[in-house]
Amino acid sequence: MLYLQFVIVYNLLINTEFMKAKNLLLCVTTLIVSTSAMAQTYDYLDRNQIKALINSNGALFGHIFHQNFIPSFEVPKGMGLNSIEMANLWVAGIDEFGNVRGAASTYFQYDEYYFGPVADSYDSEQYKNTYNRVWKVDLSEIQNHLENFSQPGYEMPEAFLHWPAHGNTSNGEAADLAPYYDYNQNGIYDPIEGDCPAISGDQAVYFIFNEALGHHESGGSKMGLEFHGMAYCFNPSIGSTLTQTIFINYKIINRSSQDYTDFYAGMWCDFSLGYNNDDTFGSDSINQMMYVFNSNNTDPLYGAPSPVQGVILLNSEIKAAIPLDCCGPEDSVAFNNLRGLSTSGGEYHYGGVPEGYPTTYYYSGYPELGTGWIARNSYTGDFYGFNVSGIISAGPYNLKSNESLCLDFAFPYARDLPGTHLTAIALLREKATAILRFFDDNEFNCNNGQSGIYHDFVEKKDFNVFPNPSSGIVNVNLTAIGEVEKKISVITSDGRMLKTITTSEDGLELDFPEKGVYIIVVETDAASFNRKLIVL
Numbered sequence: 001m002l003y004l005q006f007v008i009v010y011n012l013l014i015n016t017e018f019m020k021a022k023n024l025l026l027c028v029t030t031l032i033v034s035t036s037a038m039a040q041t042y043d044y045l046d047r048n049q050i051k052a053l054i055n056s057n058g059a060l061f062g063h064i065f066h067q068n069f070i071p072s073f074e075v076p077k078g079m080g081l082n083s084i085e086m087a088n089l090w091v092a093g094i095d096e097f098g099n100v101r102g103a104a105s106t107y108f109q110y111d112e113y114y115f116g117p118v119a120d121s122y123d124s125e126q127y128k129n130t131y132n133r134v135w136k137v138d139l140s141e142i143q144n145h146l147e148n149f150s151q152p153g154y155e156m157p158e159a160f161l162h163w164p165a166h167g168n169t170s171n172g173e174a175a176d177l178a179p180y181y182d183y184n185q186n187g188i189y190d191p192i193e194g195d196c197p198a199i200s201g202d203q204a205v206y207f208i209f210n211e212a213l214g215h216h217e218s219g220g221s222k223m224g225l226e227f228h229g230m231a232y233c234f235n236p237s238i239g240s241t242l243t244q245t246i247f248i249n250y251k252i253i254n255r256s257s258q259d260y261t262d263f264y265a266g267m268w269c270d271f272s273l274g275y276n277n278d279d280t281f282g283s284d285s286i287n288q289m290m291y292v293f294n295s296n297n298t299d300p301l302y303g304a305p306s307p308v309q310g311v312i313l314l315n316s317e318i319k320a321a322i323p324l325d326c327c328g329p330e331d332s333v334a335f336n337n338l339r340g341l342s343t344s345g346g347e348y349h350y351g352g353v354p355e356g357y358p359t360t361y362y363y364s365g366y367p368e369l370g371t372g373w374i375a376r377n378s379y380t381g382d383f384y385g386f387n388v389s390g391i392i393s394a395g396p397y398n399l400k401s402n403e404s405l406c407l408d409f410a411f412p413y414a415r416d417l418p419g420t421h422l423t424a425i426a427l428l429r430e431k432a433t434a435i436l437r438f439f440d441d442n443e444f445n446c447n448n449g450q451s452g453i454y455h456d457f458v459e460k461k462d463f464n465v466f467p468n469p470s471s472g473i474v475n476v477n478l479t480a481i482g483e484v485e486k487k488i489s490v491i492t493s494d495g496r497m498l499k500t501i502t503t504s505e506d507g508l509e510l511d512f513p514e515k516g517v518y519i520i521v522v523e524t525d526a527a528s529f530n531r532k533l534i535v536l
Helices: 002-011 124-129 140-150 332-340 423-441 453-459
Strands: 044-047 051-056 064-066 070-072 085-092 102-104 135-138 203-211 225-233 245-254 260-271 279-284 289-294 309-312 320-323 391-398 406-413 465-468 473-477 486-490 496-502 507-511 516-523 528-535
Touching: 044 203, 044 225, 051 064, 051 203, 051 225, 070 085, 070 140, 085 225, 085 332, 085 391, 102 332, 135 140, 140 465, 203 496, 260 309, 260 332, 260 406, 279 320, 279 423, 289 320, 289 391, 289 423, 309 391, 320 332, 320 507, 332 391, 406 423, 465 528
Parallel strands: none
Antiparallel strands: 044 051, 064 070, 085 102, 085 260, 135 203, 203 225, 225 245, 245 406, 260 391, 279 289, 289 309, 309 406, 320 391, 465 473, 473 507, 486 496, 486 516, 516 528
């Protein structure tokens, strides 16, 4: 499975064995909860050379700080430059009475989406404290939890303890909310007994929001929808397909008694490729993508050559990819835009001329080749540069009462340092093709995160090292490998062989007098396993 290869190569999360029965313990486990990262109303994906902010109300990549809007899709991380200013999920459909209903938010000037699941009451302190937050989880935390939850001194991440697996049914919340790995298969989330969040990727930020409190930006009627979002990224090496790319999965749940027809959903995105008033829109129906590139080779902030930023719809054929000709997301406007129509409901025509055929893919040509419909002034040859926002959408669907719909997006960034702003577009297309193939080849599951990884962790016939990190004395549990001869090697972080031990026992104790990072390798005639150890 390709995903596990990423885990093996980039995280040293290989060949892991986990204690399966607490009654094997000969000691009492004490629960310690980490408070190093307390709950907050937003958090960042901050791996993979991107720092992207996720809000509890579903708003992406920006937030209000001291009454000022701050864009927060920083790429490359650490440069202080953003390629996206804001993004939000838009939805719209027809109710049983033939009325258009929609939910569409741009910035924070009005409330459209709200933190938490659909409920009877949203005002209690319990509801606010439970849901006005996001949950950030690393895959390494999951592995460590499954290895050590039953060990003395284990420190549980705060997000594990407060993972929103189940809603408060007495408040009208759904019984089952966030996906989790049910270690003991009892149908109840209990991290003390080994259960843990189920995520995709190597790092994820989970969030739950709704639009059931009313629409103060679009002004339309509420739909009774609940949204479960998971933003995630991987830890690939420099130059990998997944470098400088994040993913977002949405589960859209109809909690109302209404059935919706002609239901559309899409990603609205206000691009800000460095300096935001010289950007140019493009679409690519083959790669299911909209993108923005700089109208010239030099951006006032990024410099030269300027980069490109895309948004890919991963799990559904795209209905439309268009720039927006207006900023007002009223119900009817959102419904039109999601269907690839103008604000007033008119069709777009290829080439931007009335005699062109109707299309929902705007500027679908190849700027890097100078062919097809591109945003170029035919007289000067210059590309049109504006402050660009656009939407990429899917549909139509029938979303019946109590049914759900899943949509997946990727946000790839590309820059061709030896080339130009135009060759970067070709690079982005190659990247998009590879991302689509990666997504199709792997088992991404809307209900259970990245399916299979937890079972693979638990079922490996491997060894365990605890405590890890350690102050110097560690126990190596070799029980799962069996009563065979085993060669144990200890290697320093710079590749020096520190010691070698041969044993047939099911465990041993090792002493590390010096602080550092070590690799413990266990070899048998049939297999080889290794584990990273940190000595503090």
